[in-house]
Amino acid sequence: MANELTTHFTGLEFVNPFVLASAPPTESKAKILRAFDAGWGGVVTKTIGLHPVENVAGPKTIYQRTSEAKPYVSRMKRPDTVSHSSWNWELISDQPLDLWLPDLEEIKTTYPDRMVIASIMAGAGSQEEMENWQKLAKAVVNVGCDAIELNLSCPHMDRKDMGANVANDEEIITAILNAVTSVVDVPIWVKLTPANSSLLDGAAAAYAAGAASISLCNTFPSLPLMDPETMKFEVEVDGLVSSGGLGGLAILHQALQRVNDISRAFPDKSISGIGGIKGFREAFNFIVHGAGNLQVCTAAMEEKGSGGVGVKLIQELKDDLLEYMQHKGHASIEDFRGVARDRVVEHSKIRRKSEDYNGGYAKSA
Helix, strand or coil: CCHHHCEEECCEEECCCEEECCCHHHCCHHHHHHHHHHCCCEEECCCEECCCCCCCCCCCEEEEEECCCCCCCECCCCCCCEEEEEEECCCCCCCCHHHHHHHHHHHHHHCCCCEEEEEEECCCCCHHHHHHHHHHHHHHHHCCCCEEEEEECCCCCCCCCCHHHHCCCHHHHHHHHHHHHCCCCCCEEEEECCCCCCHHHHHHHHHHCCCCEEEECCCEEECCCECCCCCCECCCECCECCCEEEECHHHHHHHHHHHHHHHHHCCCCEEEEECCCCCHHHHHHHHHCCCCEEEECHHHHHCCCCCCCCHHHHHHHHHHHHHHHHHHCCCCHHHCCCCCHHHCCCHHHCCCCCCCCCCCCCCCC
16 A cells, blocks of 8 residues: 555654554454554553552443434344444453553564554542652553553543543643653643533643643543333443443534634644544544544444454555545645634624624624
C-alpha cells in the first residue's frame, strides 16, 4: 500500500491514522499483538492504574440494536437489526502494573513501527496521588511506550478524585499534567469527558499545561434500558444497575460537535477523535472537523470472528481512506483536515427568510 496513509500526529509517525481506543480490544498483550497483525496503526492500552479494581459479577458490555420493523433499541437479538450503540460499566484494567510492563516491552519490540500509547489513571488531591501518576508514567515510558493518555474521562468511578469526576477541575488537570510532564518526555494526550459544560475550559487548561492532544469523546454517562415485560434492566446485577457509558454510532453526532468545539477554539492544537467510527464516512467526518488521529472501539468489538480487534474493519478503513485520497489527489489527511471547522457558525450567521433576525438581540439603531 502506498504511503499516503502515513500520519504525523503529536510528533509521532503512524503507519495509518487508525488506533484502537483504550477499552477491551486493548486489554491484553495477545489482543494488541493481534491488532497489530491486522494492521492497526496504534493502540491506546486499557487504562492502567495502581488502585484495586474488580468488575461487576455479570456482563460488562452489551450491544444495542434496532430495526425498521421494530424500531426500538434493545440488546434483544431479533431479525434484521443493525447496530445502534454499545453500553458498558467496565472499570479500568484489573491487570497490575508489574504484569503490564513486560507485556508492553514485548509489544513494542515486536512492532517497533506501531505506536503504543499507555492509558494511565490515578487520583487527585494529594501528593501521594501525584506521585502515583508519576510512577505510572515513568514505568510505561521506560519500557518503550511512545506516548501517554491520561484518563480523565471514565464515566463510572465511585471515587470523586478520579476519571470524569475531575475533568471539570482546571486546577486538578493542570496539577496532573505538571506532575507527569516533569518526569517523562513523551507526548501526553488528555482524554476528557464529553459530559461537561466546561469542556473548553478543561481543554484550555490541558493544552496550557503541556498536553500534546485532547482525546474525545469517551462514552457518555448513561443507563441501560428496562424491559417492559420482565421489569428488568437489560444488564444488571441482583436487580441493580449503576451509571455506565454509551458508545458506538449513537454518540457520533455528539462526538463530532465536541471535536468541532475544541478545533474551532484551538485550531492549531491536536485532537484524537473518538466516538462512533464504524467506517470511512465516520472517520472522514472526524478529520474534516479537525481530528488528526482516529480511535475506534465499539465497531472493532462487534466484529464477529476477530477476537474483538476489528481485523476486517481496519482493512476496510485503510482501503476506503486510501481510495478516497487517491481519487481526490490528497497526499495525506492533512490536505482536508479541518475543512469543515469554520463552516460551523452561530445561528445568527445562518441565512434567514428575512434580514430581521439578529440572534435574539435587538438591532442597534
